[in-house]
Amino acid sequence: MDSNGLTPEVLRELRAPRPYPAVSLTMPTHRRDRHNEQDTVRLRNLLAAAGHRLEADPGVDRRARTAVMERLTAAVAEVDLRHALDGLLVLADAREHRIWYLPREVPERVVLADTYLTRNLVAATAQSRPYWVLGIAADRATLWSGSGESLHEHHVNGFPMTPPEESWDVEREERVGNIPSTFSDEETRRFLRSVDHAMGTVLARRPRPFHLVGLAPALALLAEAGNATHTAAGRLVKGGLTDGPAPVLLKEIRPVVEEHARREKAEVLDRLDEAKGRRTFAAGLDEVWESVREKRADLVALEEHFRRTVRVRDGHLVPVDDASATGPGVRDDIVDELVEGALDGGARVVFLPDGTLDGHDRIAAVLRY
DSSP: OBGGGOOHHHHHHHHSOOSSOEEEEEEEOOSSGGGHHHHHHHHHHHHHHHHHHHHHOTTSOHHHHHHHHHHHHHHHHHOOGGGOOSEEEEEEOSSOEEEEEESSOOOOEEEEESSOOOHHHHHHHHHTOOEEEEEEETTEEEEEEEETTEEEEOOOTTOSBOOOOOOOOHHHHHHHSSOOOTTTOHHHHHHHHHHHHHHHHHHHHSOOOEEEEEOHHHHHHHHHHOSGGGGOSEEEEOSSOTTOOHHHHHHHHHHHHHHHHHHHHHHHHHHHHHHHHHTOEEESHHHHHHHHHTTOEEEEEEETTOOOOEEEETTEEEEOSOTTOOSTTEETTHHHHHHHHHHHTTOEEEEEOTTTTGGGTTEEEEEOO
């Protein structure tokens, strides 16, 4: 599963306490097929390392160890490196296993705990900038979930939607003298009001930018129908795309999504500049990490490929030059931990192109106070 499938419900379930040990395996992967053999060997070695950890852990009895290794082995057998992105996350306990392909590099590690490791998954989801696409026609509405190079139709929350079938009003035709216009018919308006309401429900449960696609009359009528769709981040005025297909719709909507990303970047940089004047600004990993821990961060901006291995010392982060260093207090995925903490604290997290925040050690924040 890719990180676009992470919903609040799934995240809550992953974070729920589990019988020890719940095992999380993470490793970097390559998007190109020529590296698949290297990744295959690395994954087998990681599975063996997990087996050694389970064998050496006195808190794991034989039955639990056997059950967990069976699930881990099954998960590794299911991994399809043709779908590999920049990172792989394998989760397993005695009853289940899950596989996530992540568009963000992760460290190679084996974690045994009573919950699954989620910070790499949460950070990868945020970096992929998920969005919605609502396709509108007079007689059909479809919802699409997108992130990066991925786009697929969303089949819950009432979508796809079509108006209820109505018998033809013969008396109305005799009285008016013609058939009702598609975009003036009250049934169409009622249908689009229901679409607007359904979209509001989606956004309340899974807020993210969304874009509208449809002919101008349909989009205009939808704007009159309710309030939820007034907040659209972008619009593509074009018909024939309500049912995709996904590759075609993705190609057509990409310029709209990219334009929104450019506007978002400008808005974030403006907010950072304003925060400096109000002295509600933090920059650098240690300062931002502290503000996130204290839940003072309102907006966290960081560069897409920012990674840093650190050692926690006296409540502060000290950079570690050797990325492979281990030992007490060493955090090799501190940035992902910070992103997860920021989102949990109600902050907005925005990833920016590399080089955007060079003057701020690649990460900055707007503080609430």
